Amino acid sequence: MHLQPSLGHAEAYLNVHLSRAGRRPSGHESGPFVTVSRESGASGSTFxxxxxxxxxxxxxxxxxxxxxDRNLVETMLQSEHLSPRLARFLPEDHVSEIDASIGELLGLHPSIWNLIQQTNELMRQIARTGYAILVGRGANCATDGIGGGLHVRLVAPAVVRSERTAAEMGLTPEGAVHYNLRVEAARRNYVRSVFATDIDRASAYDLLINVATVDPDLAVDLAVRTLLNRVGVPTVA
Incomplete structure (x- = not known):
């Protein structure tokens, strides 16, 4: 299995597929690609x-x-020849206006909004190039209208997600609940701030999968079959 979240895989992808401009030749079809939105504790990276x-x-x-996934911002910063330390200003949430303004006034970093837009543009370039899975950061919104894509959202009841988070992160049940609530609020705020929409809007996704009741292999199979159908590749029954 590929160690997919590594920065090395992202670098190799960019080296093979994207020029500095990151555009496909005129008339070239986009995709295929997948975006994955996930509730905290819904095992989005594993999926x-x-x-x-x-x-x-x-x-x-x-x-x-x-x-x-977590490598996306680092990849954007590297492609723009910016310091990797700027990644801390770009969590999957809107950055404190005070922190951002002070940094910009002191010349510590470029406009946070510009960095976010550069990240969105990189996601669009990747989507057009294809053969990539974009996790989080409102990727379904950033790539809206680009053909050849499949938009998936993973959800589960809060109690199931807190149990998974506790097991994965070694947290107490109460700590896991608090962690998931904080992460969910951050992601919701990010999508609302950047894309002016609700992360929970069901119509923004092609597949909404409850990972508490759908087996992981079946969830993957549903996504694969739906994508193959979308790009016109026959599937075996």
Whole structure:
């Protein structure tokens, strides 16, 4: 299985696929690509890695399918020749206006809004190039209107998600609940601030999967079959 979230995979993807401008030739079709939105504790990264492995088999490209998750901002900063330390100003939430303003006034970093827009543009370039899975950061909104994509959202009851978070992060049940609430609020604020929409809007997704009741392998299979159908590749019953 590919260690998909690594920055090395992202760098290799960009080196093979994207020029500095990051555009495909005129008339070239976009995609295929997948965006994954997830509630905290819904195992979005695990799903994305498993999906990449399946797509490598069922819809292979020039290079392995690449997951852009926590590595996305670092990849954007590297492509723009900016300091990786700026990543701390770009969590999946709107940055404190006070912190951002002070940094900009002192010349510590470029406009936070500009960095966010550069990240969104990188997501669009990746979507047009294809063979990538974009996790979080409102990727479905950033790539809205680009053909060849599948937009997935993973959800589960709060109690299930808190149990998973507690097990994965070694937190107490109460700590896991608090963590998930904080992360969910941050993601909701980010999408609202950047895209002026609600992260929970069901019509923004092609598949809404309850990972508490749908087996992980079946969830991956649903996504693969839906994407194959979308790009016109026959599937075996």
């Amino acid at each position: 994305a890695r498993a999906l990449a492995t399946r797509l490598d088999r069922d819809l292979p490209g020039e290079t392995p399918w690449t997951v852009f």
